[in-house]
Amino acid sequence: MIHPEAAIHPQALVDGVAIGARTVVWQFATVILGTRIGEDCSVGASAVLSGPRFGNRCKISSGVVMGPGFWVGDDVFVGPNVVLANDMWPEVSTEGYDDARLRGGKRFAVVIEDGVSIGANAVVLPGVRVGKGSVIAAGAVVDRNVPDGFLFRRNGYLSEVPQDRRQKRMRLVDQC
Template identity: 40%
Template sequence: MSFTQQPTAQVDDKATIGDGTTVWDLAQIREDARLGSGCIVGRGAYVGPGVRIGDNVKLQNYALVYEPAVLADGVFVGPAAVLTNDYFPRSVDPGGKLKRGDDWEAVAVTVDEGASLGARSVCVAPVRVGRWALVAAGAVVTRDVPDFALVAGVPARRIGWVGRAGVRLVEREGEPGVWECPETGALHDERDGGLVERA
């Protein structure tokens, strides 16, 4: 088995693409990028040099994933979402000279297992989005997002918790700090500002 690439997609010869991955029209995957198996790279999406992407990741149309981003298995990146890589962006140095690749240090956005980034959200590197977290559409993430957190706004703030199904968790009546998924029934415990999934 191999990957599928549409004729107008650009996949660099030095990129590594896993079995069963599909790269749609006008997508660009740069040199030394590594994508796992079963991924979908939507129309016009961009994957920068050296980016690391796990298995079963979806990059929707026009998502921009700049190096040195790292996306774990099962991550969802919504349409036109952006993962930046320059905390102090400038086109020129203080003397007015055009900056080149060696004139700045790229910083990473890390997205952990199962997390989702909504349409047109922006992650301002360096930042980590925790396991199974959900970033709302249009949110701007400027600080780390805890596991299972639901964040929204500019800048993004936690407004709730979500489970693996992506559904907002509900606090159990009479059990403060115990959160339940209305879809799966899975239970989670709130501890020290974070959420821990029960085994």
């Protein structure tokens, strides 16, 4: 069911989904096959969502790709071209892959807790849980769990999220 207060761009493909109030789906986005998106979210242009579940107030940037088997909490930022993977050994054959199990909504390949920010071009591999308030660096390949409030860097190093991260957001803009 699509809430009547949701806004779907006429050039988006949306079918067989649940979308909450005041959520916006932008042009060329594909949102299909049981995807559930909460209230006050934004789905960027050219995102492809086929079965993940999102809480409220999430921003799903352009070019994001997610199939079934992903739980994304509230207030999550998913940067441009982020990919969540649900199959550790993908191949052409579907032998050993249980799509129905992932689409059932009781088992998840990746869990993203509330308040997480995932930087551009990051990849999150199956079996990973990203804890509340964590940050994934742009370009990182996340191959293990990330504790609450930690930063997962491109080199796999974990550190606490800096207290002053919001003040540092634009520090490189004036250096170019």
